[in-house]
Each structure stands twice: as C-alpha cells, then as structure tokens.
Amino acid sequence: MSEALxxxxxxxxxxxxxxxxxxxxxxxxxxxxxxxxxxxxxxGKSTLIKAIHGMSDLIISKGQILFDGRDLTHMKGNPRRxxxxxxxxxxxxxxxxxFNPIRRFDVQxxxxxxxxxxxxxxxxxxxxEKMGMPDSRAVLHNRPFExxxxxxxxxxxxxxxxxxxxxxLCDEATSALDVTTAGSVVDELLRIRKEQGTAxxxxxxxxxxxxxxxxxxxxxxxxxxVEYGNVRQIFEAPSHEYTRNLIRDVPRLKR
Amino acid sequence: xxxxxxxxKRKVMIAAACAGVLVVLALLSxxxxxxxxxxxxxxxxxxxxxxxxxxxxxxxxxxxxxxxLVGARTTIAATFILVAISFVIGILVGMLCGFYGGxxxxxxxxxxxxxxxxxxxxxxxxxxxxxxxxLGGAMIALGITMWTSFARxxxxxxxxxxxxxxxxxxxxxxxxxxxxxxxHIMPNILEPVLINALTQIGTTMIGIxxxxxxxxxxxxxxxxxxxxxxxxxxxxxIAPWAVLFPAAATVITIIVFNYLGDAVxxxxxxxx
Amino acid sequence: xxxxxxxxxxxxxxxxxxxxxxxxxYHSGGRTVHPLQNVSFEVCxxxxxxxxxxxxxGKSTLLRVISGxxxxxxxxxxxxxxxxxxYGPEKTGKFLQMIxxxxxxxxxxxxxxxxxxxxxxxxxxxxxxxxxxxxxxTEDLLERKPRHLSGxxxxxxxxxxxxxxxxxxxLCDEITSALDVTTQAQVIKLLTEVRAAEDVSIILVSHDLALVxxxxxxxxxxxxxxxxxxxxTEDVINAPSDYYTRKLLNSxxxx
Numbered sequence: 001m002s003e004a005l006x007x008x009x010x011x012x013x014x015x016x017x018x019x020x021x022x023x024x025x026x027x028x029x030x031x032x033x034x035x036x037x038x039x040x041x042x043x044g045k046s047t048l049i050k051a052i053h054g055m056s057d058l059i060i061s062k063g064q065i066l067f068d069g070r071d072l073t074h075m076k077g078n079p080r081r082x083x084x085x086x087x088x089x090x091x092x093x094x095x096x097x098x099f100n101p102i103r104r105f106d107v108q109x110x111x112x113x114x115x116x117x118x119x120x121x122x123x124x125x126x127x128x129e130k131m132g133m134p135d136s137r138a139v140l141h142n143r144p145f146e147x148x149x150x151x152x153x154x155x156x157x158x159x160x161x162x163x164x165x166x167x168x169l170c171d172e173a174t175s176a177l178d179v180t181t182a183g184s185v186v187d188e189l190l191r192i193r194k195e196q197g198t199a200x201x202x203x204x205x206x207x208x209x210x211x212x213x214x215x216x217x218x219x220x221x222x223x224x225x226v227e228y229g230n231v232r233q234i235f236e237a238p239s240h241e242y243t244r245n246l247i248r249d250v251p252r253l254k255r
Numbered sequence: 256x257x258x259x260x261x262x263x264k265r266k267v268m269i270a271a272a273c274a275g276v277l278v279v280l281a282l283l284s285x286x287x288x289x290x291x292x293x294x295x296x297x298x299x300x301x302x303x304x305x306x307x308x309x310x311x312x313x314x315x316x317x318x319x320x321x322x323x324l325v326g327a328r329t330t331i332a333a334t335f336i337l338v339a340i341s342f343v344i345g346i347l348v349g350m351l352c353g354f355y356g357g358x359x360x361x362x363x364x365x366x367x368x369x370x371x372x373x374x375x376x377x378x379x380x381x382x383x384x385x386x387x388x389x390l391g392g393a394m395i396a397l398g399i400t401m402w403t404s405f406a407r408x409x410x411x412x413x414x415x416x417x418x419x420x421x422x423x424x425x426x427x428x429x430x431x432x433x434x435x436x437x438x439h440i441m442p443n444i445l446e447p448v449l450i451n452a453l454t455q456i457g458t459t460m461i462g463i464x465x466x467x468x469x470x471x472x473x474x475x476x477x478x479x480x481x482x483x484x485x486x487x488x489x490x491x492x493i494a495p496w497a498v499l500f501p502a503a504a505t506v507i508t509i510i511v512f513n514y515l516g517d518a519v520x521x522x523x524x525x526x527x
Numbered sequence: 528x529x530x531x532x533x534x535x536x537x538x539x540x541x542x543x544x545x546x547x548x549x550x551x552x553y554h555s556g557g558r559t560v561h562p563l564q565n566v567s568f569e570v571c572x573x574x575x576x577x578x579x580x581x582x583x584x585g586k587s588t589l590l591r592v593i594s595g596x597x598x599x600x601x602x603x604x605x606x607x608x609x610x611x612x613x614y615g616p617e618k619t620g621k622f623l624q625m626i627x628x629x630x631x632x633x634x635x636x637x638x639x640x641x642x643x644x645x646x647x648x649x650x651x652x653x654x655x656x657x658x659x660x661x662x663x664x665t666e667d668l669l670e671r672k673p674r675h676l677s678g679x680x681x682x683x684x685x686x687x688x689x690x691x692x693x694x695x696x697x698l699c700d701e702i703t704s705a706l707d708v709t710t711q712a713q714v715i716k717l718l719t720e721v722r723a724a725e726d727v728s729i730i731l732v733s734h735d736l737a738l739v740x741x742x743x744x745x746x747x748x749x750x751x752x753x754x755x756x757x758x759x760t761e762d763v764i765n766a767p768s769d770y771y772t773r774k775l776l777n778s779x780x781x782x
Contacts, residue, residue: 424688426615
C-alpha cells in the first residue's frame with residue numbers, strides 16, 4: 001500500500017496574515033516512512049510542524065494538509081484534538097517543558113489516557129520496558145524535574161506511543177540532549193518505526209541525524225524547501241548550493 | 256501583531272494626553288481659578304452651581320471650583336514629589352542590595368518585609384498621627400512604606416541582570432562595581448521601575464487624600480480634595496455639590512493615572 | 528628522534544596558563560555537586576586547548592574558575608608562573624577574556640556596538656575599526672544595537688572586544704552552540720585566524736568533539752568533574768585511552 005499517509009500540498013502559512021513564514025511546501029509521507037526536514041534557525045521548519053499539529057494560532061493562507069485522506073487544513077477544536085494524540089503523536093524539543101514539572105509521570109499519563117477515554121495504564125510502562133528500562137514503573141513514579149533530559153525525552157516518546165499513532169511529529173526532538181543521549185533517542189525512534197510501522201516527520205538542524213534516520217530529506221531555507229530527495233541523493237549529489245554549504249560546514253572529526 | 260501594537264500605542268497617547276491636561280490644569284490653577292479659593296463670603300454660603308460659581312460654594316461661601324483647582328495642585332504636586340523621592344531611594348537601595356548582596360541586602364530586605372507586613376494605610380495613619388498634621392507629615396507617613404515596593408522591584412531586576420553575560424564581561428573588562436551599576440544596570444532596570452512608579456501615582460493620591468480626609472494631612476484653610484470632602488460631608492444633604500465635585504476630581508484623576516500606568520505596561524509587554 | 532625534539536620544544540615553552548588540583552563543590556537544595564575534582568591543566572602560548580564534555584561534566588565551571596568569575600575551593604592557578612588564585616575578574620581581565628555562549632547577552636542591549644567596544648577596552652575608533660576588519664565585520668555594524676545583529680555577527684563582535692583588551696588568553700564557552708552550522712564554521716575559522724594574527728592562546732569548551740577536533744592542538748575530556756582523558760588531538764581521536772572518550776567518539780552522528 002503506497003497510499004500517502006500525510007500529504008502537504010502547496011502549503012503557505014503565516015503568523016500575522018501578511019508575511020508567509022513557509023511558502024509552497026509540498027511533500028508526501030507514506031506509512032512507515034521517515035522524512036527529515038533540515039534547516040537552520042528561521043527557516044520555518046518548526047512552523048511546518050505547528051501547521052500539521054494545528055494547536056497554535058497559525059494562519060494557513062494557501063494549500064492543503066491531508067492526513068489519511070482527511071483534510072486537516074482548517075480542522076479545529078475537538079475533531080483536531082481527537083486526532084492529535086491518538087493518530088498523530090508529537091515529540092517536542094524540550095521534553096521537560098511538555099510535562100508538568102512537579103507532577104508524577106504516571107499521574108500525567110493517566111490523565112492523557114483519560115482525556116481520550118482510554119484506560120490501559122500499563123501501556124506506557126510496557127513501552128518503556130521495550131526501550132530497555134526494566135524498572136519502568138519506578139521511573140514513572142518520578143517527577144519530570146527529578147530525571148535527566150534523555151529520560152524525559154524517552155518518557156515523552158513512550159507517552160506519544162501509548163496511543164500507537166500512525167504518525168509521529170518530532171520537533172528538534174534531540175537537540176536539547178547530550179550527544180550520547182541523542183544517539184539512543186534516534187535509535188529508539190528507528191526501532192519504533194521498524195516494529196510498529198509508524199511514519200515519522202522530524203525537523204532538525206542536524207544533518208547527521210537526518211542522514212541516520214531519514215528515507216527522504218527536505219532542505220528548508222527561508223520558508224521554502226529548496227531541495228528534496230532521498231538520503232543518498234542529498235548527500236552524494238546535492239544539487240542546490242545551499243545544501244552543499246550545509247554539508248560542507250558540518251564539523252567532522254579530524255583524524 | 257502590528258495592529259494591536261498601534262491600538263495600544265493610541266491608548267497610551269490618549270491616557271497621557273488626559274494626564275497631561277490634568278497636570279497643566281493643576282499647574283495653572285492660580286491663573287485659571289475664577290475666584291479666590293480662600294475668600295469667604297457670608298452672603299454666598301452653600302449656594303448651588305451658577306454662572307459665577309460653576310461648582311457652587313461651600314459652608315464658608317468659598318468657590319468650590321477654585322478650591323478644586325488649587326487643591327489639584329496640592330494633591331498632584333505632593334503625589335509627584337512623594338513618588339519621585341520614593342523612586343530614587345527605592346531604586347538606589349534595591350540596586351545596591353541586589354548587586355552586592357550580603358549582610359546589607361539581608362538587613363534592608365528584612366526592613367522592607369517589616370514595612371510590608373502592615374497595611375500601608377495603617378502604618379501611614381500611625382506615623383502621621385505621631386508626626387502631627389501637615390502635608391509633610393502625611394508624605395513621610397506614606398513614603399515610609401512606599402520605597403519598599405520600588406526597592407524590591409529594582410532588586411529583583413538587578414538580580415536577574417547581574418548574571419547576564421554582559422555584566423560578567425564588563426567585570427572581566429575591569430569595570431568597577433559602581434560603574435557597572437551606573438552604566439549597565441541602572442539604564443536596564445529603569446524602565447520597569449518607572450512603569451511601577453506610574454502605577455503607584457493613583458494609589459499615592461488616594462493615600463494623601465485619605466490622610467487629609469482623616470484630618471492627618473493638610474491643615475485647615477489650605478485646599479486639598481480629601482480635606483474638602485471631609486469638611487463638606489457634614490452638610491452633604493444641603494450642599495451635595497461641595498462633596499461631589501472634589502470627590503469627582505479625585506476619582507477622575509486616579510482613574511486617569513491608573514489607566515496611564517496600565518496602558519504603558521500593556522504597551523511594553525506587547526513590545527517585547 | 529622527532530619525538531625528543533618535540534619534547535625539548537615543549538620544555539622550552541613555559542605554559543602561559545596552568546591550574547593544578549582544582550576543586551569546586553556546590554551545595555544546593557540538600558544535594559552536593561562536585562563540578563571540579565582534582566583538575567589540572569596547562570595551556571602553552573599560542574595553543575588551542577579543547578575541553579569536551581556533556582552537560583554537567585564541569586567544563587563550564589572550569590572555565591569560570593579559570594576566568595576568576597568563580598573561586599575554586601582549592602588548587603592553584605598560575606599565569607606565566609604567577610599565582611592568581613583568588614583574583615577577581617577585575618584583575619584576571621588584564622590577561623584573559625571570556626567569550627560567552629549567549630552572544631546577544633554579551634552586550635548591553637541599550638548600547639551601540641561602538642559604545643560597547645569602547646566602553647569595554649578604552650580603545651579609540653581607529654583601533655576599533657582595525658579590529659572590526661580583522662574579525663570580518665564592517666564599519667556600519669558599529670552603529671547598531673545587539674538585537675539588530677545576527678548571532679554570528681554578535682559573536683564576532685565579542686571576539687573583537689576581547690582582542691581589543693590585548694588579552695593573552697581567550698576562554699570560549701560553547702561559543703557556537705547557539706549558531707547555525709554555516710555560521711559556526713565561520714566563527715571557528717575566525718578563532719584559528721586570530722590565534723595566528725594576535726598570538727593568543729585559546730581554551731575552547733564544547734560538547735561537540737568533532738568541532739573541537741577540527742581546530743584544537745590538544746583535547747581534554749571531562750566527565751562528572753574529572754578529566755578522564757587528555758592528549759594531543761590526534762592521539763585522543765585515534766587512540767582514546769578512556770572508555771568514555773570512546774563512547775563520545777562512537778556517539779558522533781556524522782554525515
């Protein structure tokens with residue numbers, strides 16, 4: 001089945017209704033595929049994620065967002081909330097900020113489940129165990145400020161995966177983490193894709209992570225996708241000068 | 256975004272214009288007052304508003320309009336002077352405490368806590384009572400608690416700025432403490448503290464009028480809104496205008512200055 | 528033979544800056560942290576020393592202790608053989624300057640760049656202009672306030688300000704981690720240029736081992752307040768003696 005899960009068509013969006021922050025963005029994500037959108041600060045990559053999850057006052061001036069054939073472009077309120085969480089999961093940049101810092105994880109997760117009228121409370125712990133944390137229930141007894149950033153991010157992933165969404169949106173999910181932790185979070189996301197066939201849309205400024213994860217890569221600059229292609233194409237024969245500069249400037253180990 | 260800012264800016268301009276008009280009226284009160292505010296007239300006791308006496312006359316036949324205008328000068332001037340002095344003392348104490356910390360900071364902040372432990376008006380009444388009547392006494396009574404709000408605000412802003420890289424850079428560049436305070440810290444904390452001063456004007460005005468109303472502020476013949484209300488409230492049923500007009504003046508002035516403070520604060524928030 | 532020669536050269540070059548057995552302990556909220564535990568180091572004239580570690584490794588604390596912004600609990604700091612333990616930043620600033628991670632925050636938001644530079648160094652306009660050119664900026668930027676500069680321009684300005692004081696040592700604390708890759712590459716290149724032109728020694732603190740390996744002569748790896756590995760860059764990269772260094776090397780997600 002090569003039916004597209006997420007289709008972005010000619011998307012234009014702005015915050016003030018005048019100047020478009022993203023312009024003419026087009027791509028398709030099929031089930032189980034990983035697309036990384038790479039860009040520097042101000043390129044509009046986070047705006048793109050916001051446009052898809054729809055929980056901000058972004059104005060979509062042109063174009064369409066289709067998820068599984070449903071038009072999300074102007075869907076608001078309850079239907080959208082229903083979709084977000086159950087079918088579309090979101091992993092934010094700063095994991096600690098997405099939880100209430102002084103409440104226990106398990107209480108917060110239970111509430112999240114309840115708000116979608118589900119009850120399988122052991123689910124998150126189960127997912128965490130799969131991530132290689134045998135004492136997951138003890139971990140969930142902690143409060144966000146008591147555990148490390150990497151642990152927070154793993155729990156955020158587990159929280160997103162409780163509903164087994166078909167699409168995961170990751171907004172710079174690794175950039176607040178230490179290098180050693182970032183790698184394991186990337187591995188975790190790859191494993192989830194492999195086992196559950198979850199499609200992942202990740203925006204990042206880190207070309208290395210894009211190369212490790214992605215099937216397709218879009219290079220974004222000033223709100224536009226200037227180059228789009230599969231990983232080999234981007235890294236072996238980049239056609240746009242900006243892409244070439246980006247690849248050239250990534251620090252490399254001097255052996 | 257821009258539209259909202261423009262709206263807020265207009266709001267600030269309107270409030271500032273109103274406040275400006277009030278201040279100018281107060282400053283020019285000596286010139287524009289139609290009658291002598293202190294001249295009594297036995298023939299014109301408690302007369303209702305008329306062409307010659309727009310706001311009527313009081314118990315001693317004095318022109319209420321003239322007294323309201325002259326009273327404005329007393330109230331507004333006293334308020335401004337008091338806020339300015341508290342502002343200067345507060346910002347100095349707050350900056351020094353925040354920047355140097357240590358035992359001085361500890362002591363000053365405990366004193367400030369002590370001041371804030373009682374309702375401002377209770378302290379003011381007690382102090383004004385001890386000092387006896389007079390406008391100066393009332394101002395000291397109110398000022399004794401007022402500087403603390405400026406000091407606390409200045410201190411908290413100083414604390415947050417103190418750890419900014421540019422302050423640390425300035426120290427590495429060999430700048431002395433007083434110079435850093437003067438060049439880097441003061442200009443950067445001035446704005447929030449000034450806005451606080453603006454919002455304090457209304458409350459201070461209530462304080463001064465309130466003390467005068469209780470007989471702890473200005474002394475008898477001098478015109479002041481609070482004391483005018485107090486004098487006239489005895490015959491409010493016979494000559495309501497003698498209470499109404501100074502009361503209205505007080506309310507309007509307080510609303511205008513509070514509105515100005517709020518508008519400026521909102522505008523600054525939108526600006527950031 | 529060549530090794531011996533190198534050793535002799537090393538002996539002739541007295542370290543410009545050194546620290547031995549530095550310790551620092553914080554107590555906060557009932558917890559005790561040891562950001563520095565028996566840390567010793569040397570910096571030779573004209574050398575770039577890289578300090579690599581993850582968050583909480585103590586690398587930033589080490590830099591602040593060296594700079595005099597914080598005082599070590601014990602240990603000795605020397606500049607050209609002269610003890611400066613316990614000196615405040617007002618005195619250490621005569622021979623060392625610090626470049627901060629937050630480039631925008633390094634300048635008073637109310638001052639134009641020219642005023643900031645003049646205020647900081649007492650240099651006249653001519654000197655400032657020469658230095659501005661040297662760090663690759665143009666004269667018109669001097670009229671601007673920090674918020675009207677890009678992150679990269681701001682960071683160049685702070686390098687210029689540090690150099691204007693004729694400091695012998697530049698302490699760089701994650702100076703590129705808030706910058707885009709392309710800008711990062713330029714600022715890093717600038718560091719090697721000013722090292723040659725102004726004959727300064729540089730300590731570069733970063734979490735990015737690849738970045739550090741590109742320009743540093745020697746590398747120290749820090750973990751939990753200890754120096755776990757150090758040596759010439761090639762040695763640390765090619766033959767890491769410590770497990771943690773290998774872990775760091777393995778977790779680099781390269782392109």
